[in-house]
Amino acid sequence: MKKLWGGRFQKTPEAWVDEFNASITFDKQLVEEDIQGSLAHVKMLAKCGILTKEEGEAIEKGLHRLLEKAKNGELEYSVQYEDIHLNIEKMLIDEIGPIGGKLHTSRSRNDQVATDMHLYLKKHVEAIVELIRELQKALVNKAEQHIETILPGYTHLQRAQPVSFAHHLLAYFWMLERDKSRFTESLKRINISPLGAAALAGTTFPIDRKYTAELLGFDEVYLNSLDAVSDRDFIVEFMSNSSLLMIHLSRFCEELILWCSQEFQFVEMDDAYSTGSSIMPQKKNPDMAELIRGKSGRVVGNLVGLLTVLKGLPLAYNKDLQEDKEGMFDTVKTVEGCLQIMTGMIETLKVNKEQMEKSVKQDFSNATELADYLAKKGLPFREAHEVVGKLVYKCIQKGIYLLDLPLEEYKEASSLFENDVYEVLNPYEAVNKRNSLGGTGFKEVKEQINKAKAII
Numbered sequence: 001m002k003k004l005w006g007g008r009f010q011k012t013p014e015a016w017v018d019e020f021n022a023s024i025t026f027d028k029q030l031v032e033e034d035i036q037g038s039l040a041h042v043k044m045l046a047k048c049g050i051l052t053k054e055e056g057e058a059i060e061k062g063l064h065r066l067l068e069k070a071k072n073g074e075l076e077y078s079v080q081y082e083d084i085h086l087n088i089e090k091m092l093i094d095e096i097g098p099i100g101g102k103l104h105t106s107r108s109r110n111d112q113v114a115t116d117m118h119l120y121l122k123k124h125v126e127a128i129v130e131l132i133r134e135l136q137k138a139l140v141n142k143a144e145q146h147i148e149t150i151l152p153g154y155t156h157l158q159r160a161q162p163v164s165f166a167h168h169l170l171a172y173f174w175m176l177e178r179d180k181s182r183f184t185e186s187l188k189r190i191n192i193s194p195l196g197a198a199a200l201a202g203t204t205f206p207i208d209r210k211y212t213a214e215l216l217g218f219d220e221v222y223l224n225s226l227d228a229v230s231d232r233d234f235i236v237e238f239m240s241n242s243s244l245l246m247i248h249l250s251r252f253c254e255e256l257i258l259w260c261s262q263e264f265q266f267v268e269m270d271d272a273y274s275t276g277s278s279i280m281p282q283k284k285n286p287d288m289a290e291l292i293r294g295k296s297g298r299v300v301g302n303l304v305g306l307l308t309v310l311k312g313l314p315l316a317y318n319k320d321l322q323e324d325k326e327g328m329f330d331t332v333k334t335v336e337g338c339l340q341i342m343t344g345m346i347e348t349l350k351v352n353k354e355q356m357e358k359s360v361k362q363d364f365s366n367a368t369e370l371a372d373y374l375a376k377k378g379l380p381f382r383e384a385h386e387v388v389g390k391l392v393y394k395c396i397q398k399g400i401y402l403l404d405l406p407l408e409e410y411k412e413a414s415s416l417f418e419n420d421v422y423e424v425l426n427p428y429e430a431v432n433k434r435n436s437l438g439g440t441g442f443k444e445v446k447e448q449i450n451k452a453k454a455i456i
Contacts, residue, residue, distance in 0.1 A: 022079045023322050024087055029329055031075065033119040034084050035067045037112060037195060040215035042103055050205050051102055059103050062096035084116070085109045106205035107198060110229040110317040114194040117328070119216065121190050121238055124332045125183050131339035132180045132245070133456055136173050138346040140452045143169040147445050150431050151266060151356035152365050159363040162427040165356065166449065167440040172252050173452050179245040186241060190234045193218035197228035200316035230316045232306065232324050239303040239327065242335045243296075249342055250296035253289035256345070260286055265355045270348035273341070288345060292338045299334055302327035360427040364392050366402055369430045370421070377416045387414050 039060060046056025066088060069075050081087045086109075092100035143166035153163035193216060196202070196209035202225045209221045222228030259266035269286050277283035309323045360366075367388050374384035391413055395401055403425050410417035423429055435441035438448075 019079055022082045023325065024077045024079055024081065024083055026326050026329060027084045027113075027116075028077050028087070030084050030113075030116040030120055030325075031070045031088070032067065033116040033123075034088055034112070035063050035070065036119060037115045037216065038088065038103055039063050039067075040212045041107055041195065043215060044208050044212045045102075045105060047211060048206050048208055050105055050207070055099055055102060058096055058099055059092070062092050062100060063103075065095060066091055083109070083113075085112050106196070106203040106207050108200075108229070110199050111194045111197040111225075114197075114229055114231070115216070117235065117325070118190055118192065118194065118218070121234060121328070121332075122187065122217075124336070125187055125190060125238060128242075128332075128335055128339065129180055129183050131336060131343070132176050132183070135339055135343045135346065136176050136180075136452070136456050138343045139169050139173045139176075140449060140456065142346055142349065142351075143167075143173070143445075143452075144449055146351055146353070147442055147449070148428075149351060149353045149356060150360050150427050152359050152363060153440075159365045161365050161368055162360040162431050163440040164431055164442060164445050165351065165353075166445050170445070170448055170452060172248065175248045176245075177455060179241065179248060182241045182244070183238075186234070186237050188219075189237060191217075191219045192234075193221045194228035194231070195221075197222060197225035200226055200229055226316045230313070230318075230321075232310055232321065235324055235328050236303070236306055236310070239299070239306060239331055242331050243300045243303045245335060246292075246296035246299045246338065249338055250293045252342070253286075253293040256289045256349075257286050257293070264359075266352055266359075268350040268352065269345065270350070272348065273345045288341050292342060295334050295338060299331050302331045357427070361403070362401060364395070364402060366425045366427060366430050367392055369424050370402060373421065373424045374414060374416055379414070379416060 042051065042056050042059045042063065045051040046053055051059070066075065075087075075091065077084075077087045078090075081090050089100065089104060092103060094100075146165040146169070149165040150162050151165050151168065152159045153161050153168070193209065193213035195212045195216070196207050213219075213221045222231070256267065256269070258264055260269050269284070269289070271284075273286070273288040274284045275287040277285065305327050306324055309320050313320055370388045370391070371381065371384040374387060375381045379387070391402065391405065391410070394409070395405055403422065407417070407419065407421070410421055431440055432442050435444045438444065
């Protein structure tokens with residue numbers, strides 16, 4: 001079959017070469033964006049007198065019919081026409097006759113595909129921002145239910161200090177807020193039109209690039225035609241932002257996986273987000289959280305893959321850039337799916353408040369409170385640290401905790417200890433009193449929730 005670009009060729013590729021060269025198996029996902037870009041292009045051609053009004057209207061009608069068929073899943077694509085652009089052009093010619101071939105006047109597949117991807121990412125980044133907001137809402141709602149639920153805070157995965165469970169959840173809210181900000185900020189660089197740059201050098205036709213940009217909802221146009229067709233920074237930035245978002249989700253999932261284990265029993269996953277074992281009847285596995293944790297590697301891999309493709313490319317367009325799409329599509333699908341699953345997991349998460357409280361009473365996470373107690377009474381903190389360290393060691397030797405130690409032994413360690421030491425050691429009080437800005441104190445956590453609500 002003769003190629004649409006085959007005028008100077010005497011041979012046609014073998015079938016396997018066509019398949020290797022073609023991108024239609026995956027870039028057909030750009031079908032709506034491709035037709036939208038073509039609709040703007042033909043309106044501009046008619047406006048500028050490059051096509052007659054009648055020609056423009058005929059092509060527009062044909063494109064609208066194809067768009068309707070695309071939305072209904074009625075279009076059939078062929079590897080022989082390589083990509084979404086040539087497939088649509090061939091369908092248009094079949095639909096309205098040879099006049100359809102005029103659509104490509106003053107345009108190249110190079111600026112066409114770049115336009116498609118800008119439109120595609122604009123739509124999906126806006127959707128991802130909304131999905132992040134939904135997850136933030138779930139976190140705030142869950143946090144509001146557990147302001148005074150206390151669990152051990154960890155450093156080095158060792159018990160450190162007791163914290164409000166709400167405070168812990170809100171740490172991820174703020175991570176997501178930064179993620180949301182990065183995606184929103186990236187729209188400035190996505191929302192630029194390459195259409196009209198043609199192959200690499202612009203065109204001799206009197207086109208109006210600002211008009212097509214306006215029709216497609218772009219804020220700006222690329223000011224350099226070489227840059228317009230070769231720029232993939234906006235995809236790299238999207239994949240970078242997605243990678244960081246997925247790392248945040250992965251870290252959260254790691255904690256959820258630990259917390260729902262028999263060793264912790266802090267939370268329980270809803271059955272809808274868990275699976276069983278094919279051999280062990282008792283198992284309830286946090287598979288959705290594990291999959292999100294695993295898929296973070298997939299998204300990071302897509303980023304590294306695209307960076308590697310781009311690193312040695314001269315200007316302007318090179319066929320290597322065909323490799324920019326599959327990773328982008330996969331990242332979009334992965335990120336959107338993970339955010340939806342994560343939101344459902346948080347909304348349905350059961351919190352074992354009693355087990356968390358039990359845990360903070362059977363550890364030494366209140367030791368810092370004891371050191372602060374002595375420091376407030378005038379003992380240099382470093383000396384207070386040593387006093388408490390020795391008391392912790394004594395408790396370990398006896399198999400008890402600081403709350404179990406008799407007052408006489410506290411007084412032996414330091415004359416500064418008084419009866420109120422046990423109030424200080426109470427985990428509830430230890431958390432409640434940490435009302436420094438951004439601290440885990442209940443008053444501060446409530447203020448934090450109010451600020452979070454105002455944001456979402």
